[in-house]
Amino acid sequence: xxxxxxxxxxxxxxxxxxxxxxxxxxxxxxxxxxxxxxxxxxxxxxxxxxxxxxxxxxxxxxxxxxxxxxxxxxxxxxxxxxxxxxxxxxxxxxxxxxxxxxxxxxxxxxxxxxxxxxxxxxxxxxxxxxxxxxxxxxxxxxxxxxxxxxxxxxxxxxxxxxxxxxxxxxxxxxxxxxxxxxxxxxxxxxxxxxxxxxxxxxxxxxxxxxxxxxxxxxxxxxxxxxxxxxxxxxxxxxxxxxxxxxxxxxxxxxxxxxxxxxxxxxxxxxxxxxxxxxxxxxxxxxxxxxxxxx
Amino acid sequence: xxxxxxxxxxxxxxxxxxxxxxxxxxxxxxxxxxxxxxxxxxxxxxxxxxxxxxxxxxxxxxxxxxxxxxxxxxxxxxxxxxxxxxxxxxxxxxxxxxxxxxxxxxxxxxxxxxxxxxxxxxxxxxxxxxxxxxxxxxxxxxxxxxxxxxxxxxxxxxxxxxxxxxxxxxxxxxxxxxxxxxxxxxxxxxxxxxxxxxxxxxxxxxxxxxxxxxxxxxxxxxxxxxxxxxxxxxxxxxxxxxxxxxxxxxxxxxxxxxxxxxxxxxxxxxxxxxxxxxxxxxxxxxxxxxxxxxxxxxxxxxxxxxxxxxxxxxxxxxxxxxxxxxxxxxxxxxxxxxxxxxxxxxxxxxxxxxxxxxxxxxxxxxxxxxxxxxxxx
Numbered sequence: 001x002x003x004x005x006x007x008x009x010x011x012x013x014x015x016x017x018x019x020x021x022x023x024x025x026x027x028x029x030x031x032x033x034x035x036x037x038x039x040x041x042x043x044x045x046x047x048x049x050x051x052x053x054x055x056x057x058x059x060x061x062x063x064x065x066x067x068x069x070x071x072x073x074x075x076x077x078x079x080x081x082x083x084x085x086x087x088x089x090x091x092x093x094x095x096x097x098x099x100x101x102x103x104x105x106x107x108x109x110x111x112x113x114x115x116x117x118x119x120x121x122x123x124x125x126x127x128x129x130x131x132x133x134x135x136x137x138x139x140x141x142x143x144x145x146x147x148x149x150x151x152x153x154x155x156x157x158x159x160x161x162x163x164x165x166x167x168x169x170x171x172x173x174x175x176x177x178x179x180x181x182x183x184x185x186x187x188x189x190x191x192x193x194x195x196x197x198x199x200x201x202x203x204x205x206x207x208x209x210x211x212x213x214x215x216x217x218x219x220x221x222x223x224x225x226x227x228x229x230x231x232x233x234x235x236x237x238x239x240x241x242x243x244x245x246x247x248x249x250x251x252x253x254x255x256x257x258x259x260x261x262x263x264x265x266x267x268x269x270x271x272x273x274x275x276x277x278x279x280x281x282x283x284x285x286x287x288x289x290x291x292x293x294x
Numbered sequence: 295x296x297x298x299x300x301x302x303x304x305x306x307x308x309x310x311x312x313x314x315x316x317x318x319x320x321x322x323x324x325x326x327x328x329x330x331x332x333x334x335x336x337x338x339x340x341x342x343x344x345x346x347x348x349x350x351x352x353x354x355x356x357x358x359x360x361x362x363x364x365x366x367x368x369x370x371x372x373x374x375x376x377x378x379x380x381x382x383x384x385x386x387x388x389x390x391x392x393x394x395x396x397x398x399x400x401x402x403x404x405x406x407x408x409x410x411x412x413x414x415x416x417x418x419x420x421x422x423x424x425x426x427x428x429x430x431x432x433x434x435x436x437x438x439x440x441x442x443x444x445x446x447x448x449x450x451x452x453x454x455x456x457x458x459x460x461x462x463x464x465x466x467x468x469x470x471x472x473x474x475x476x477x478x479x480x481x482x483x484x485x486x487x488x489x490x491x492x493x494x495x496x497x498x499x500x501x502x503x504x505x506x507x508x509x510x511x512x513x514x515x516x517x518x519x520x521x522x523x524x525x526x527x528x529x530x531x532x533x534x535x536x537x538x539x540x541x542x543x544x545x546x547x548x549x550x551x552x553x554x555x556x557x558x559x560x561x562x563x564x565x566x567x568x569x570x571x572x573x574x575x576x577x578x579x580x581x582x583x584x585x586x587x588x589x590x591x592x593x594x595x596x597x598x599x600x601x602x603x604x605x606x607x608x609x610x611x612x613x614x615x616x617x618x619x620x621x622x623x624x625x626x627x628x629x630x631x632x633x634x635x636x637x638x639x640x641x642x643x644x645x646x647x648x649x650x651x652x653x654x655x656x657x658x659x660x661x662x663x664x665x666x667x668x669x670x671x
Binding site for chain 2 (some may be wrong): 006007008009010013034073180187188195196198199200201204205207208209211212215216219220222223225226227232234235236238239278283284285287288289290291292293294
């Protein structure tokens with residue numbers, strides 16, 4: 001059936017998603033993730049190049065410019081996978097720089113950008129900085145996988161800021177989905193009072209709420225990718241931020257004492273969700289943007 | 295992913311829009327909410343107009359996408375919703391269409407579509423609410439009839455209904471899901487007593503139904519004897535599927551009205567309230583997209599709406615209550631005036647997290663059937 005409203009990814013889109021999921025599972029599994037946590041601040045250039053070869057950065061460049069020639073609907077599928085894997089590095093900025101900054105499309109150049117909120121992720125590791133990072137000072141970043149600098153706040157939205165908000169929202173959906181899966185897996189395994197805790201309504205209702213948030217946010221992000229409407233993107237970012245942060249919190253809660261440890265991965269998702277929420281179009285601004293269209 | 299409509303679907307929309315524009319000005323004034331015979335006449339009159347124009351079957355025969363367009367356009371145009379025909383068009387009718395014999399379909403479907411007969415739903419009992427399968431209304435076979443005795447509750451539109459889709463226990467010895475049958479009960483049969491219940495909104499939206507040795511012909515049973523639970527699940531999945539499309543469209547319209555009021559009365563200058571309205575707008579937009587997704591999945595699988603309905607209903611019912619809470623903050627002291635429609639709607643919305651499966655039951659469904667967590671308490 002062609003032409004009818006169809007929310008399901010088509011076969012090519014599913015293949016694309018499967019491809020990146022397999023690439024990330026092979027190249028950035030749990031061991032690589034924990035190694036990155038133990039040796040922070042470094043972009044894995046080999047992986048960056050592989051992402052480039054897989055079309056992660058050149059995805060939306062026209063084919064005659066050496067790109068894949070696809071659009072935002074495909075890009076949000078890839079960024080959701082990157083978010084689920086907690087893939088580190090300035091992925092959004094490098095993706096948006098493809099075609100404008102030499103080597104970005106191929107994964108040979110690491111590009112970062114000063115966010116409108118005055119935050120610069122990955123400043124020391126990047127080859128190219130877009131925006132004015134003069135006088136930027138390092139923060140002790142809450143997220144062990146995202147080094148941050150603070151630059152004077154411009155408040156100005158760069159040309160790519162709306163797309164950056166959408167792709168960041170897609171990463172948030174990835175975190176929201178990972179947290180749902182991790183909570184369900186733990187609740188189905190952990191036994192107390194002689195049964196798995198996932199049989200208790202107090203726990204299963206937390207899990208159900210996580211799925212609802214994920215699905216609502218995913219529908220918003222995927223639709224916004226199709227319409228590319230500025231207000232719809234702002235709304236999607238707002239819902240995706242809320243879903244990622246709230247799901248990470250609930251996932252932590254379901255994990256009990258384990259959830260509070262450095263060893264469990266859930267804190268990495270929570271911290272990254274906070275960073276993504278603050279980096280571009282944070283909650284209050286997104287809400288204002290949607291309200292202004294009412 | 296494709297959010298565009300086919301040429302035929304756009305044509306369906308354009309024709310419908312044109313018809314609505316011509317038809318709606320000729321509608322009689324809406325009846326008082328407490329005037330039940332008036333409401334029945336109004337709702338059935340509207341259904342008859344739909345039928346005569348070729349839209350009577352739209353809830354059953356149209357593709358899910360056409361149905362989405364129908365609900366979207368009728369709501370946008372301010373047309374009446376199904377009203378007293380809710381059960382006939384969206385519960386009992388689809389059940390009979392799916393499970394009934396040719397004779398049963400012939401007897402019951404056409405009058406529903408023409409707006410001639412109204413149905414109500416006799417499922418819940420005083421001791422069988424969320425735990426519907428524990429229902430105890432007894433039906434004992436006596437020749438070619440069942441003799442039915444028991445009590446039903448929360449029966450919407452019972453005062454003006456011709457028929458009731460009734461769940462009864464036909465085998466008290468069987469495991470509880472396997473001893474239930476689905477009967478069509480004539481509401482004027484001897485032994486049927488209706489007692490209206492007053493809701494917290496002050497109106498009588500539903501009733502209690504007392505059944506004292508009511509005779510129901512065996513030929514009025516839909517599906518096999520003791521197979522009523524499965525037959526009923528078909529109905530419930532309709533209820534939780536796309537039944538809320540029009541209401542999402544309505545909420546987006548309400549939010550626009552609310553923003554206008556807030557700009558007029560100055561509450562828009564409060565950033566916290568303004569952002570709350572923005573966040574609600576984002577949520578209803580996402581719920582609209584989720585509806586489109588559920589519909590396109592139903593269309594693709596060719597089936598009945600699935601568990602996506604539970605996900606939708608959970609968020610929608612809470613979002614709608616939050617919408618009225620925000621409205622109350624915009625209205626200020628006027629939020630205490632029942633002369634304003636907002637406030638009556640706010641009261642009605644308190645049922646949304648209870649009716650058609652409470653939020654707690656929906657979370658069990660999501661956790662057990664989608665996430666695969668074990669059944670338990």
